[in-house]
Every structure is written in C-alpha cells, then in structure tokens.
Amino acid sequence: MRRRLLLAAALAAVVLAVLFLVLRKGPQGPVPGAGAPGTVGAADLYFADAEGRRLVIERRAISPGTAEETARAVAEELIAGPHDPALVPTLPPNAAVLAVFLQGDTAYLDFSASLSGDHPGGSWSEALTVYSIVNSIAANVPGVAQVQILLDGREGETLAGHIVLDRPLAPQMRLLDGDF
Amino acid sequence: MTRIVAFLLISSSLVLPVAGGGRLLAADPPPFAPGSPGPGEGVVPSPLPLPETVSRGVRMVAIDPGHGGKEPGAVGKSGTLEKDLTMALANQAGRALTAAGYRVVYTREDDYFVGLRERTAIANAAGADLLVSIHANASTRADINGYETYYVSFAASDAEAQAMAKKENSSLEASRAPAGASTVTGLEAILWDMAQTEFANQSGEFAARLQKKLFAAVGGHSRGTRQAPLIVLLGARMPAVLVEAGFISNAEEELRLRNQEFAGKFARALVQAVNEVSQALMAGCAPARASTGAGAAVAAVPPAGETAREEAVRQ
Numbered sequence: 001m002r003r004r005l006l007l008a009a010a011l012a013a014v015v016l017a018v019l020f021l022v023l024r025k026g027p028q029g030p031v032p033g034a035g036a037p038g039t040v041g042a043a044d045l046y047f048a049d050a051e052g053r054r055l056v057i058e059r060r061a062i063s064p065g066t067a068e069e070t071a072r073a074v075a076e077e078l079i080a081g082p083h084d085p086a087l088v089p090t091l092p093p094n095a096a097v098l099a100v101f102l103q104g105d106t107a108y109l110d111f112s113a114s115l116s117g118d119h120p121g122g123s124w125s126e127a128l129t130v131y132s133i134v135n136s137i138a139a140n141v142p143g144v145a146q147v148q149i150l151l152d153g154r155e156g157e158t159l160a161g162h163i164v165l166d167r168p169l170a171p172q173m174r175l176l177d178g179d180f
Numbered sequence: 181m182t183r184i185v186a187f188l189l190i191s192s193s194l195v196l197p198v199a200g201g202g203r204l205l206a207a208d209p210p211p212f213a214p215g216s217p218g219p220g221e222g223v224v225p226s227p228l229p230l231p232e233t234v235s236r237g238v239r240m241v242a243i244d245p246g247h248g249g250k251e252p253g254a255v256g257k258s259g260t261l262e263k264d265l266t267m268a269l270a271n272q273a274g275r276a277l278t279a280a281g282y283r284v285v286y287t288r289e290d291d292y293f294v295g296l297r298e299r300t301a302i303a304n305a306a307g308a309d310l311l312v313s314i315h316a317n318a319s320t321r322a323d324i325n326g327y328e329t330y331y332v333s334f335a336a337s338d339a340e341a342q343a344m345a346k347k348e349n350s351s352l353e354a355s356r357a358p359a360g361a362s363t364v365t366g367l368e369a370i371l372w373d374m375a376q377t378e379f380a381n382q383s384g385e386f387a388a389r390l391q392k393k394l395f396a397a398v399g400g401h402s403r404g405t406r407q408a409p410l411i412v413l414l415g416a417r418m419p420a421v422l423v424e425a426g427f428i429s430n431a432e433e434e435l436r437l438r439n440q441e442f443a444g445k446f447a448r449a450l451v452q453a454v455n456e457v458s459q460a461l462m463a464g465c466a467p468a469r470a471s472t473g474a475g476a477a478v479a480a481v482p483p484a485g486e487t488a489r490e491e492a493v494r495q
Contacts, residue, residue: 051324052321121254122319122429123408123424161253163410164411164414
C-alpha cells in the first residue's frame with residue numbers, strides 16, 4: 001500500500017513537473033509564424049492589400065534551411081498566396097520557382113515564364129508583384145541586399161511591360177505606405 | 181514592313197536617329213501654345229533650340245499608346261485588349277491636342293511592337309516637350325477600379341547603377357564592341373536611366389494636373405498620382421507621365437474605356453492639363469525640355485546594348 005502511495009506521488013510529481021515545464025515554456029517558446037524575420041522558421045511575406053494599393057506583411061512559419069533554401073521557400077509561399085482572405089495574391093498561382101542562387105549580396109530567383117505570361121498586367125499590379133518578391137527575399141534571407149528576378153533563366157526587360165526588371169532591384173519598403 | 185518604310189521615310193526627311201514609326205504631325209508654321217502671345221504680339225517662334233535660360237511653353241507632345249503588336253497588354257473579361265484601347269485613346273488625344281495647336285508625335289501609329297526604350301527615344305529625338313504614356317490597368321480582383329497617373333521619382337541605388345553598368349559592359353564585351361567603348365556604354369546606360377530625375381518635379385506637377393482634370397471630366401474613382409520606376413519614362417528628357425485610364429479587369433470600366441464619350445472626355449482633360457503645364461512653364465518655371473548639354477546628347481538615343489537587344493527581340 002505504501003509502495004503504491006509512493007508510486008502515485010512520484011507519478012504526480014512527474015506530471016506536475018511536466019505541466020510546469022510546458023506552461024513555463026509555452027509563451028516564450030517558438031510559436032509557428034511568430035518569430036522575427038530573418039530567423040529560422042518564420043518569414044515576413046509581402047502581399048497586396050484588398051484595394052491593391054500597397055504591400056502588407058503576413059508572417060508565417062517556413063521550414064528552416066540554408067539561405068538558398070529559405071529564398072526558395074519564401075518564393076514558394078508567395079506563389080501559394082496569402083492566408084488572410086482579405087489580402088490579394090501578388091504572383092500567379094501556377095508560377096514555379098525554377099532555380100535560386102546567391103552571389104555576393106544578390107539573390108537570383110529564376111521563375112517559370114508564367115510569372116510573366118499569367119500576370120494580369122497593369123503598372124501597379126506589376127510593381128506589387130516585383131516588389132513583393134524583392135522585399136520578401138531581402139527581408140528574410142540574411143545577407144541579401146538586392147534581388148534579380150529571372151524568367152526561364154533569362155533577364156527580362158519587364159514582367160508585363162512597365163516596371164524595370166533588367167537589373168538587381170533593392171527593396172522598396174515605402175510600398176508598405178503605397179508609394180515608392 | 182510598314183515600320184521599315186516608315187523608318188526610311190522618317191530617316192530621309194526628319195533625320196530621326198531612331199528606328200520605329202515615330203509620326204510627326206507638324207502644324208505649319210510651328211504653332212503656339214494656347215495662352216501664349218502670337219507673332220503679332222512681339223514673340224517670334226524660333227526653330228532653333230532656345231537657351232536654357234529662356235522659358236518656353238509646350239509646343240510638342242509625345243503620345244505613347246501602351247503595348248502593341250505581339251504584346252497585347254492586359255486583357256479584359258470581354259476580350260478587350262489593352263493595346264487597342266490605348267491606341268484609340270491616343271488617337272483621340274492626339275487629334276484634340278493638334279486641334280488645340282500642339283504638334284504631336286506618336287511612339288507607335290498602329291498595332292505593332294515597339295520596345296520601351298525605343299518609345300522614349302522617339303519622344304527625345306522628336307524634341308517633344310511632354311511625354312504621355314497611355315495605359316489601361318488590371319488586377320486579379322475584378323472589383324478594383326479607378327484611374328491613376330504615374331511619374332518617376334526613382335533614382336537607382338548605387339548598387340543597382342553599378343549592376344546596370346556592369347551588365348551593359350559585359351554584354352558589349354561579349355559582342356563586337358571596339359576596345360574602350362564598353363565604359364562609355366555603361367555611362368550611357370546610367371545617364372539614360374537618370375534622365376528623368378531632372379524633371380521629377382515637373383513630371384509630378386503634370387501628373388497632378390492631369391489627374392485633377394480627369395476627375396473633373398469623368399468623375400468616378402480617382403486613385404491619385406503615384407511614383408514608380410517605369411521604363412518608358414526613365415530616359416525621357418522632358419516631363420513625362422504614364423496614365424492608367426481605368427481597370428480593364430473591372431467589367432464596368434472595361435466598357436467605359438471602350439466608350440467614345442469617355443475617350444473624348446479623356447482627350448479634353450489631357451489638353452486642359454497640357455495647357456496648364458504650358459502656362460506654368462511660361463510663367464517663369466524651368467524650361468520643359470533641356471535643349472542643351474552633354475547629357476541630352478548622350479540620352480537622345482537608348483544605350484547601344486539596349487537597341488541591339490530590342491532589335492534581337494523583334495527578329
């Protein structure tokens with residue numbers, strides 16, 4: 001009987017200890033999608049607001065990996081679109097990431113031609129697409145200061161006939177306010 | 181073929197150093213901007229470039245109908261092509277400007293492809309005082325609507341400028357460039373991209389006036405003016421704007437954009453805005469177009485690498 005009581009007490013102590021650890025760690029531990037940008041497992045993704053006027057940030061969890069893997073994951077999350085139904089996707093859903101590589105402070109992201117071919121067009125839509133990619137990559141991949149977007153392995157003059165695309169582009173954070 | 185003939189005709193008569201169908205609708209004798217004093221009032225128009233210290237109004241407007249040829253631009257739900265809308269709006273605007281006494285040069289006259297920097301070069305070579313690029317907007321969301329006017333206030337970052345120069349250099353070195361030419365081309369590329377920064381304020385003012393006149397003429401949803409690194413405006417040696425006249429992806433606006441009455445209102449709004457800009461320029465602001473200076477000479481044509489690339493695309 002005494003042995004049983006001791007066993008029950010030990011079990012209770014273990015359960016209490018586990019509960020204590022879980023409760024203590026809970027608010028401070030890694031919560032999916034709540035980490036800081038640039039850290040492993042969380043990314044700030046730039047999508048368009050409901051009016052298509054500016055870029056807004058949606059933070060979500062991504063798989064940890066190397067810088068190149070992170071860049072690819074970010075681009076693929078952009079293609080997947082925003083989780084918040086009030087936000088507007090900035091990339092065509094059937095676009096694909098063909099290759100990602102880094103050189104110095106420049107990230108090269110090679111997309112399938114559908115990024116251009118399936119784009120709805122329009123100057124501002126195009127600006128939002130280009131800078132949702134540039135801003136998202138620069139914000140989440142350590143060491144990247146500019147992004148060169150490629151289409152089927154080549155530099156394009158533009159994506160849809162308006163915004164410069166023939167060089168590496170630096171992020172434009174003012175697009176969060178709806179302007180350059 | 182039409183374009184080749186147009187190029188030959190233009191080359192032999194007007195000596196425009198650009199390929200393409202830049203069409204000059206030259207009124208003869210050279211017209212006066214509305215509101216300006218006539219010849220009997222003491223001011224004689226000069227065909228020679230005026231010194232930069234002398235302010236002058238707008239004499240010639242370059243109109244750029246967006247997209248064309250193999251590039252339809254945005255496509256509406258009912259199948260409307262942006263390139264057709266922009267051509268129709270451009271023609272209406274050109275006729276209204278000509279009737280108001282302005283000379284007009286078009287960057288394309290019909291449904292064919294013209295490279296973006298080539299469009300700017302046509303406006304530069306013609307000596308236009310203003311450039312208006314006409315487009316129709318689009319979005320993945322059908323409810324988004326309204327019209328907006330853009331201008332450039334985009335200076336390439338140092339890293340971007342260096343990357344551009346490096347790219348231009350390497351592309352030339354890989355081709356048949358003579359020794360020493362690559363450095364000049366890199367510089368040309370940067371100067372080309374920086375040309376519009378000189379006119380940022382005037383372009384912004386032109387955009388604001390056009391947007392205001394459009395709102396007065398057509399009402400509806402004005403999305404205001406915006407700034408963006410638009411290629412067709414970057415190399416312009418004059419105040420330059422790009423107007424997105426409405427969303428082709430919005431069913432109501434797609435119909436409106438095809439409406440003749442709307443095109444007429446759009447054209448009148450543009451004439452009014454050009455009149456105001458012209459008067460503001462003559463009232464003592466800086467000249468609309470820098471007519472002298474090494475920068476103007478360098479930026480009169482697009483960088484060689486770019487022309488070669490666009491030629492290659494066309495073939």
